[in-house]
Amino acid sequence: MTVSMKRFLSINTYHPESETISISDTSVLENILSKRDILAQTAKIFDPLSLCASVTVKAKILLRKLWLLKLSWDQKVPTDIMAIWSNLAEDLSGLRNLSFSRQAIDSDGLLKLHIFCDASPQAYGFVIYRVQNGKSHIICSKVKVAPMKAKTLPMMELIAVYIAFKALIMLLRTCSNIKVENIIVSVVAQFVLSWLLSDNGKIKSLYTRNRIRDIHEENFTKEFGVDIQYKYVPSAENLADLLSRGVSLEKFKEKLGYWTYRPTWLVQEPENWPISTLSCLSPENVKNVFDSTIGGTICKLLILFDRFSSFDKLCHATAFVFKFVNKCK
Known part of the structure; x- marks a missing residue:
């Protein structure tokens, strides 16, 4: 270990010159045979802040798939799982080259x-x-x-x-x-x-x-x-x-x-944030969301009043819309 690198709890590497941290140098083996092996290799990557979770979650999803297949701990995994793990192991090993501001x-x-x-x-x-x-x-x-x-x-x-x-x-x-x-x-x-x-x-x-x-x-x-x-x-x-x-x-x-x-x-x-039509919310909740996040921008109407020839037809259509929204809650 060089003077420019310090270890924290044996999991992260700190670079004082650049004020960055990275996952410790860990080699993940590609050649595995069982669910136990995959879990053991996945556990080598310990990322307490989950800064690299977008990649490591794929290993968790793979383990979940093995549980759904009801494989025992030492049973040989299928060939297609081995192929997926081979690529994933290479990705997990490559995480040591990434760094984040401390x-x-x-x-x-x-x-x-x-x-x-x-x-x-x-x-x-x-x-x-x-x-x-x-x-x-x-x-x-x-x-x-x-x-x-x-x-x-x-x-x-x-x-x-x-x-x-x-x-x-x-x-x-x-x-x-x-x-x-x-x-x-x-x-x-x-x-x-x-x-x-x-x-x-x-x-x-x-x-x-x-x-x-x-x-x-x-x-x-x-x-x-x-x-x-x-x-x-x-x-x-x-x-x-x-x-x-x-x-x-x-x-x-x-x-x-x-x-x-x-x-x-x-x-x-907030006025410059993305704007979307909130069709599943009640008018009161739409107002609450807009007032607090996007400056009170008016939401597009669910029902276009000028498309109805009479007030009774408008009320009838509106009743069906509110009935549908209430069932969705």
Whole structure:
């Protein structure tokens, strides 16, 4: 080990000259035979901040697939799994060549936190960014594979919001000496946004109601003096999309700057943020979202009044629309 490199807990390498950290030099073996071997090699990559989770999640998804195949620990894995692992092992070994800025948060200046949540049939997770002094930077992320018992995508994204809140509490308590100006939680599923902004008593699923209750019980205003704002973000602008689906090392390198430092709109005024039609939200919830995130921009109407020849026909169509929206909640 050279003087210019220091190890932290034998997992990260610190480069004082460039003020960067990287995953320690770890070689992941490509030649494996069993599920036990894949787990042992995957465990070599320990990334506590999940800075490289967009790549490592592919190993977790592969292990989940092996569990679904009901293979024993020492049973030989199929040939197609071996081929997938061979490419994945090369990607995992290549993570040691990536580096990230060590200082994610400045001690001076108001701090804004932006959380992106997303889910796919294979995994769900979140990523937290700080916006401070006109700049933004990734703080940490977290990704988990989908449970063996299938759940709907909106429910999984709700769980992603739930685990994001748990991590957020730890982050705010750790950075208690820094003033947090506001916190924005962005989700892709409009159903989830509707759940978070509505009375959970109207939701039929007991599990969903309990998760929403757990989220609402976290009183950030009382403990930290900051409110939570919710925002819908298109999938193309959601950085957590990389987490939930997983990418190759080559693709991750291409998006490394985007992943580390933000989409360009994140440091701009809310009026310049992406705008989308929120067709699954009630007018009151649409107003809440727009007032807090995109400067009160008017949403496109669901029902075009000038297409109806009489007031009775308009009322009849409107009733069907509200009936459909209520069933979707």
